[in-house]
Amino acid sequence: MKIKVCGMKHPENINAVSQCEPDFMGFIFYKKSPRYVLDKTLVFAKEMNPNTKTVGVFVNSPISEVLEIVQEYNLNFVQLHGNESVDYAKKLYNAGVNLIKAFQVNKNFDWDKIKDYKPFVNYLLFDTATKSYGGSGLKFNWELLRNYKEEIPFFLSGGIEIDDAEMIKEIDLPQLFAIDINSKFETEPGVKNEELVNKMINTIRMKSKYQVNDKGFYGEYGGAFIPEMLYPNIKELQESYEEIIQSDSFQEELQALLKDYVGRPTPLYYSKRLSDHYKADIYLKREDLCHTGAHKINNALGQILLAKKRNKKRIIAETGAGQHGVATATACALMGLECVVYMGAKDIKRQAPNVARMKMLGASIVPVTSGSQTLKDATNEAIRDWINNPTDTHYLIGSVVGPHPYPDMVAKFQAVISKEIKNQIKENPTHIIACIGGGSNAIGAFYHFLEDEDVELIGIEAGGMGIDTPETAATLALGSQGVLHACMTTVLQTEDGQVIEPHSISAGLDYPGIGPQHAHLHKTKRVKYSNITDQEALDAAHFLSHMEGIIPALESSHALAYLEKMEIKPTDRIIINLSGRGDKDLETLTKTIKE
Numbered sequence: 001m002k003i004k005v006c007g008m009k010h011p012e013n014i015n016a017v018s019q020c021e022p023d024f025m026g027f028i029f030y031k032k033s034p035r036y037v038l039d040k041t042l043v044f045a046k047e048m049n050p051n052t053k054t055v056g057v058f059v060n061s062p063i064s065e066v067l068e069i070v071q072e073y074n075l076n077f078v079q080l081h082g083n084e085s086v087d088y089a090k091k092l093y094n095a096g097v098n099l100i101k102a103f104q105v106n107k108n109f110d111w112d113k114i115k116d117y118k119p120f121v122n123y124l125l126f127d128t129a130t131k132s133y134g135g136s137g138l139k140f141n142w143e144l145l146r147n148y149k150e151e152i153p154f155f156l157s158g159g160i161e162i163d164d165a166e167m168i169k170e171i172d173l174p175q176l177f178a179i180d181i182n183s184k185f186e187t188e189p190g191v192k193n194e195e196l197v198n199k200m201i202n203t204i205r206m207k208s209k210y211q212v213n214d215k216g217f218y219g220e221y222g223g224a225f226i227p228e229m230l231y232p233n234i235k236e237l238q239e240s241y242e243e244i245i246q247s248d249s250f251q252e253e254l255q256a257l258l259k260d261y262v263g264r265p266t267p268l269y270y271s272k273r274l275s276d277h278y279k280a281d282i283y284l285k286r287e288d289l290c291h292t293g294a295h296k297i298n299n300a301l302g303q304i305l306l307a308k309k310r311n312k313k314r315i316i317a318e319t320g321a322g323q324h325g326v327a328t329a330t331a332c333a334l335m336g337l338e339c340v341v342y343m344g345a346k347d348i349k350r351q352a353p354n355v356a357r358m359k360m361l362g363a364s365i366v367p368v369t370s371g372s373q374t375l376k377d378a379t380n381e382a383i384r385d386w387i388n389n390p391t392d393t394h395y396l397i398g399s400v401v402g403p404h405p406y407p408d409m410v411a412k413f414q415a416v417i418s419k420e421i422k423n424q425i426k427e428n429p430t431h432i433i434a435c436i437g438g439g440s441n442a443i444g445a446f447y448h449f450l451e452d453e454d455v456e457l458i459g460i461e462a463g464g465m466g467i468d469t470p471e472t473a474a475t476l477a478l479g480s481q482g483v484l485h486a487c488m489t490t491v492l493q494t495e496d497g498q499v500i501e502p503h504s505i506s507a508g509l510d511y512p513g514i515g516p517q518h519a520h521l522h523k524t525k526r527v528k529y530s531n532i533t534d535q536e537a538l539d540a541a542h543f544l545s546h547m548e549g550i551i552p553a554l555e556s557s558h559a560l561a562y563l564e565k566m567e568i569k570p571t572d573r574i575i576i577n578l579s580g581r582g583d584k585d586l587e588t589l590t591k592t593i594k595e
């Protein structure tokens, strides 16, 4: 997002604020304004750093005067802040002036009147300040801006202050181009507090240190280590995914499906009996109530819509236990797209019920007989398919793994979990606990809390038979840095880089790697990672079934089991992300019922 500092006046102050490198600086040529320019200002403006564009702000001035000033002082833009007509704008446009047209927006604003200005202006500026909002802290009414349907990018103005920075970063309007800051950053009219301006600029520009950077990395993890053949394909995806996902039409379609097809928002259930038992407030985020029985559908639907917008006709996926295959086959059936699922021959035998579900949904299943005939071999085959069909095929990856932009894209689709939690709670929880295979349900549950350092986030890996045995899937506990499935992350591998076959009682956690964002959150210590054994998870599954009448997936049971290991205080408010339901695990679970 770009930043314009407006109402600059004194040369020393301009000089100081320039050091913060704002994208635009505004000079007011309206005589009645206390920020009206001084002669010295203009001499200075003439020599400004070319990275900061100069904007002259005018209110109903004669056109000849505007043109004269623009010429004399090399102004890059003219901002029309009065009732200038379309014809007025056209004349300046024809004289080669770059224009920003400002509008005061309130509830009764006639959005249609913008249309006629369109051919002549580069940007719009919306001043959303309204008297009735003054003083309440509610200076902006972002919702009003949803009525803006044109493509011309706009500046947002109107009493913006330093405390608004985080809120501004959350605004998801793709046409929002820049913010315009002025009076709330002043010590007196026309004099900016450069420290405050600097802080604002840094906050607005800084991406979270926990999120992906422009190059597709989270610290040293992530990236796209791909065969050359895939390069154009991935690059196109990298360049388009954010814009597509953020567009109104995409969001409308996705939100409607999440609501009526998946059944969102899922409840945040206060578990009274668990709370009594553990002597703290325990909540379950009920992802098990999603259509198809787990969180995976959130991502499958997001990616299907993305594939459709990119005119892909064919979807491929890999699956281990079949859960992601089922979610993908479901989404494909819903959209009428061809679905090919790669699955290890060994897994096909082990996971018969999910194979049956995928077939029922119309997917074709390709058995993979190479290597160990499991998930990682299926992934290799899916990638091979993708290389051979780069233009018409979308590879629908099921977790926050794989080459950039997949980890970030899948995280954004699963972030709906924590977004809902934020709406469902009055005050922040003390802990959020989630299980980790690739890490998508966990990132989803953590996403909107990553910057809330008062919330302890805990990721639970599958310990299998224990992390002191070779039968484990606890990647962060035992792994080392390496490239797996086209991204730099932490991997369970031998000293010479052979991937170790992992083990977990829950098929969904049986993965030898982990999403790069988790590797980074582990390294930066923002998230605490621990592990739970097969037996502990089984016990937790039985316990929850008896205590609450909810049979959890074995994966989610790992997160639940951690309650036994925590030091719990009576004031704790703990949220467990119940990623899925246990129907698929009944065979394993019933074998362990104690008579």
Ligand SMILES: *Cc1c(COP(=O)(O)O)cnc(C)c1O
Binding pocket: 294, 295, 296, 323, 324, 398, 399, 400, 435, 436, 437, 438, 439, 440, 441, 442, 508, 509, 553, 555, 556, 579, 580, 581
């Ligand atoms: C697949 C699956 C997981 C593990 O995948 P993540 O990407 O780590 O969330 C966890 N729980 C359930 C129910 C699953 O189906």
